[in-house]
Amino acid sequence: MSAYLTLMTPMVDRECLLQALCDLGFGHQKIELHETPASLTGYRGDSRAQVANIIIRRQYVGSASNDVGFLATPTGYQSIISEFDLRNFGPGWTQELNIRYKHHEAVKHERLAEEERKRVEEERKRLVEAQRRAIHERAAKLGYQVKETKEGETLRMVLIKRTY
Amino acid sequence: MVINVARTLPKSSANGPGDRYVLWVQGCPLACPGCWNPDTWSFKRKDLRTINEVAEDIRGTRGIEGVTFTGGEPFAQAGALSLLARTIQESGLSVFIFTGFTLPELKEPEHLRLLECADILVTGRYIESLRSADLPWRGSSNQEVHFLSNRYGPESMIGAPVIEFHLNPGSPNSITGFPIEVEWRSPL
Numbered sequence: 001m002s003a004y005l006t007l008m009t010p011m012v013d014r015e016c017l018l019q020a021l022c023d024l025g026f027g028h029q030k031i032e033l034h035e036t037p038a039s040l041t042g043y044r045g046d047s048r049a050q051v052a053n054i055i056i057r058r059q060y061v062g063s064a065s066n067d068v069g070f071l072a073t074p075t076g077y078q079s080i081i082s083e084f085d086l087r088n089f090g091p092g093w094t095q096e097l098n099i100r101y102k103h104h105e106a107v108k109h110e111r112l113a114e115e116e117r118k119r120v121e122e123e124r125k126r127l128v129e130a131q132r133r134a135i136h137e138r139a140a141k142l143g144y145q146v147k148e149t150k151e152g153e154t155l156r157m158v159l160i161k162r163t164y
Numbered sequence: 165m166v167i168n169v170a171r172t173l174p175k176s177s178a179n180g181p182g183d184r185y186v187l188w189v190q191g192c193p194l195a196c197p198g199c200w201n202p203d204t205w206s207f208k209r210k211d212l213r214t215i216n217e218v219a220e221d222i223r224g225t226r227g228i229e230g231v232t233f234t235g236g237e238p239f240a241q242a243g244a245l246s247l248l249a250r251t252i253q254e255s256g257l258s259v260f261i262f263t264g265f266t267l268p269e270l271k272e273p274e275h276l277r278l279l280e281c282a283d284i285l286v287t288g289r290y291i292e293s294l295r296s297a298d299l300p301w302r303g304s305s306n307q308e309v310h311f312l313s314n315r316y317g318p319e320s321m322i323g324a325p326v327i328e329f330h331l332n333p334g335s336p337n338s339i340t341g342f343p344i345e346v347e348w349r350s351p352l
Contacts, residue, residue: 124333131331134352142297142345144326151175154332158177158325159341161297 011101012076016108017054020100024093030060040067040080050080061085128155135159165244167218169211170204170236174225178328178341180260180284180301181320182229185222186340189236189245194264198292200303200343204236215244219251230258230283239263242274249281258283258315262301264290267310284320285310297344300324 011017021031032038037051043064052069054077061068066082068089079097081089132148135157139146144159170188173179179186191207192199199205222231231252238245238261249259261282263270270279270287279285288307296305300321311317327341327348339348 121333128331128333128337131329131337131352135329138347138352142347147325153334154330156175157329157331159327159329160323160325 010076011070011098013101013105013108014054014072014077016101016104017070017077019104020097021054021056023100024097026056026060030056032057037071040069042066042082043084052080053077062088132157165247166212166214167241167244167248168207168209169213169218170201171211172218172221173330173338173340174221175228176232176328176340178325179232179234179262180230181258181316181324183227184230184232184260185225185228186232186234187218188234189238189241191240192235192237192264193240194237194289196264196290196292198295199290201235207240215248215251218248222252222257223255228257230260232260232262234262237264239265239270239275239278242272242278246274246277246281249278253281258313260284260286262286264288267308279312283311283313283315285312295344297326297342300326301342303342303344 032055034053037053040048040050042048043066053072054070056068058065058067065085069080070077139159147158149156168190170190173186175183176186177183190210192205195205259282267287286309291304294304294306327343330338
């Protein structure tokens with residue numbers, strides 16, 4: 001009988017973890033995703049006590065291997081790798097997985113930051129457009145003619161009253 | 165010699181003829197009730213810049229016809245501003261000055277040195293009860309426009325913008341000129 005060792009990894013983002021697993025040869029076709037943790041299967045086809053949300057079934061892990069799983073916990077995904085499979089999925093593999101995870105996490109953070117920057121920029125542009133319309137409305141009401149020029153990002157609006 | 169600067173605007177057409185670099189100086193002894201820029205009254209140090217620094221900034225601004233001194237009270241820093249004005253004029257730019265003093269009140273030697281450099285001068289206290297939206301370059305009807313050189317005349321006031329907005333998605337928006345109507349004091 002082989003034992004299961006539970007190794008903690010500081011991985012909290014499912015998308016980044018799946019990308020990291022893909023980098024190591026476990027693409028989406030080799031991965032099972034479960035919203036509710038599902039049981040892992042042992043090398044004899046027996047259902048194990050351990051459960052996981054992300055499962056690599058044993059046929060993709062290796063001959064006589066057990067399932068490899070990742071369980072979502074409040075402190076991140078917990079990897080579940082049997083002692084037998086530590087030969088191929090030991091600390092070196094976990095370290096590589098972590099490196100790939102961190103890379104994807106950094107890329108994702110950059111992407112999200114860029115999306116946020118664009119969102120804020122769009123919001124500011126929308127605000128400027130609303131202010132522009134408000135100035136036109138107020139100017140028309142008060143008898144001003146408005147001339148607009150643009151220099152770079154700055155919109156210059158000059159109001160002229162033709163009473164002199 | 166340094167100038168206590170409240171703020172600058174690289175290009176405005178509501179503060180004199182053509183596009184102008186506008187320099188608001190810090191400090192005013194007059195404190196007219198209803199003044200639009202009460203934050204410029206204090207003579208405490210705000211942004212001290214050498215004449216050369218300001219002159220370089222002005223020379224580096226493309227497409228302007230001249231420079232406008234406003235404030236604050238430009239004649240409270242007449243010594244430094246007269247040196248700056250002379251440098252500006254050597255670059256071919258015109259000089260426009262807003263002051264809360266009347267012309268007879270400007271009699272100190274350094275006042276006269278600054279006056280020598282001015283192409284246009286607008287004088288007089290801002291009197292809220294006399295405010296008018298129909299007078300170019302003036303906030304209240306008691307104020308007077310003086311053309312002190314041959315460069316400009318009354319025709320340069322025709323079609324002068326009264327109010328100017330600068331809207332930018334990445335920085336605070338600004339309004340300059342003479343937003344007399346109370347409607348301009350409420351948020352857009």
